[in-house]
Amino acid sequence: MRRVLLIAGILAGLVSTEADAGDGALAGILAHNDCLGAKITSIYRSDSTSVFQANCGGTSHRILAVECGTARCRLLHRGDEYGEAE
DSSP states (O other), rough: HHHHHHHHHHHHHHTTTTTTTTTTHHHHHHTTTTOOTTTEEEEEEEEOOEEEEEEOOTTTTTEEEEEEOOOOOOOOOOOOOSSOOO
């Protein structure tokens, strides 16, 4: 049930960024990093690549930067709210 709520929350957040390729891969990265209920914003977009920033909230205040291509996503950066790498 928790995973279903996580995916639903992630997809709801993605609607505003018009994310495309790799929404499932993005959700997987966020789930793997315990980033529940993340606020997701698109910070870069080209024809083949999108970069998203996920603010994980909660007590950790983690920030993730995730790059997504045609069908895959990869974690670029994981840090705290001040931009320091963990």
